[in-house]
Each structure stands twice: as C-alpha cells, then as structure tokens.
Amino acid sequence: MKFFKVILVASLFLFQLNAAQEKADTELNKALTAAKAQKKNILLVFHASWCGWCKLMEKNMNLPETKPIFDKKFVTTYIDVQERGEKKKLENPGGQELMNKYKGENAGLPFWLILNPKGEVLADSFDGKGDNLGSPATPDEVATFMAKLEKSSKMNKEELLTIQKVFVKKDK
Numbered sequence: 001m002k003f004f005k006v007i008l009v010a011s012l013f014l015f016q017l018n019a020a021q022e023k024a025d026t027e028l029n030k031a032l033t034a035a036k037a038q039k040k041n042i043l044l045v046f047h048a049s050w051c052g053w054c055k056l057m058e059k060n061m062n063l064p065e066t067k068p069i070f071d072k073k074f075v076t077t078y079i080d081v082q083e084r085g086e087k088k089k090l091e092n093p094g095g096q097e098l099m100n101k102y103k104g105e106n107a108g109l110p111f112w113l114i115l116n117p118k119g120e121v122l123a124d125s126f127d128g129k130g131d132n133l134g135s136p137a138t139p140d141e142v143a144t145f146m147a148k149l150e151k152s153s154k155m156n157k158e159e160l161l162t163i164q165k166v167f168v169k170k171d172k
Contacts, residue, residue: 024079024095028119031077035117041152042115043074046099048082049090054110057135060166069162073153074114082109107132114152123148137169 031042047054058078061070070076081095096105102124104111111132114123125133127144136145145167146160155163 021089022092024092024098027077027079027092028098031075032115032117032119034075035115038075039117040073040075041117041122042113043070043076044079044113044115045076046079046081046095046104046109046111048080048109049087050084051082051109053135056137057110057112060135063166065162066166069155069159073149073155073159104132108134110134114148122152136167139168142167 028042028044031044034040035042045054045057047058060066061076079095079098080091081099083089083091099105099107099111102111102113102121103126104124107125110125111134112125113121116122127133127141133141133145136142142164146155146164149155149163150160
C-alpha cells in the first residue's frame with residue numbers, strides 16, 4: 001500500500017510538471033474550445049515567473065471582487081514565455097512564437113490579447129501610441145484597458161468601475 005501511495009504522489013507530481021509545460025498551441029486550442037462551448041471570448045496572457053507586473057496583473061484579476069467578472073466574461077489562459085535559467089522549463093513550448101505572431105516580440109510582459117472563439121483578435125495590450133499597457137496601473141492605462149474590455153466583452157459600468165478601483169495604482 002505504501003508503494004502505491006509513492007507511485008500515486010510521483011505520478012501527480014509528474015502530471016503537474018507536464019501541465020506547466022503544455023505546448024502553447026495546445027493551451028490556445030483548449031481555450032478556443034472552451035470559449036466556443038461557453039460563448040465567451042478569450043483573455044490570453046503571456047507572462048513569466050520573474051515578472052512583477054505579470055504577478056500584479058494576475059493578482060488583480062483574481063481578487064474576490066474581480067475574479068467573478070473575468071470568469072463571467074472570459075476564458076483566461078496564461079502562456080509562460082521568456083523564462084531564465086532553471087525556470088526555462090516552465091515555458092510553454094511555442095509560447096514565444098505565438099506571442100511573436102501577435103506582434104508581441106518587443107512588447108514586454110505581461111502581453112495580452114482578447115480573442116473571439118474563432119481566434120480572431122478583438123483587442124490587444126497596445127495603447128494608441130503602440131506601447132504595451134502590460135498590467136495597467138495609471139488612470140490613463142486603466143481607462144484604455146477598460147475601453148478594450150468593454151468593447152470586447154460588453155462589461156457593464158459596475159463591472160468596469162470595479163476593475164478600475166482594483167487596477168489603478170494607489171500612491172502611498
């Protein structure tokens with residue numbers, strides 16, 4: 001029985017390790033399938049474990065007040081790219097190529113897109129000047145982010161105000 005438990009734990013560990021390394025196109029295809037079934041758009045986020053802005057964006061999207069909004073409107077998928085050293089194994093194979101396909105090669109992280117269930121780009125993280133919003137934090141960046149969310153997901157004013165309150169960085 002003890003041997004069985006060791007095998008089970010080892011199998012679960014290897015499964016989790018493999019899940020983190022799923023090919024980027026496989027992750028995208030899973031998101032497309034889920035988006036079609038759930039009649040939602042996809043929020044595709046390229047990020048890395050070392051990226052502070054990526055962690056902030058993920059944290060802001062997963063707070064108790066914002067997570068239900070993002071979950072209601074989007075199938076959210078994260079693709080790991082641009083890892084370094086030992087963390088390179090966390091990358092989704094083909095992730096950087098997918099990011100490049102959407103003109104994100106020089107954008108910085110996080111880089112995000114909103115896709116419809118057919119995979120067509122509805123919005124990206126570039127502002128009007130061609131700069132990457134990344135994890136929006138200034139009032140102007142958050143306003144641009146909100147406009148993209150409203151256009152691509154039909155968020156209502158209350159949902160947008162909740163996102164605005166969370167994302168605008170407060171001066172300390």
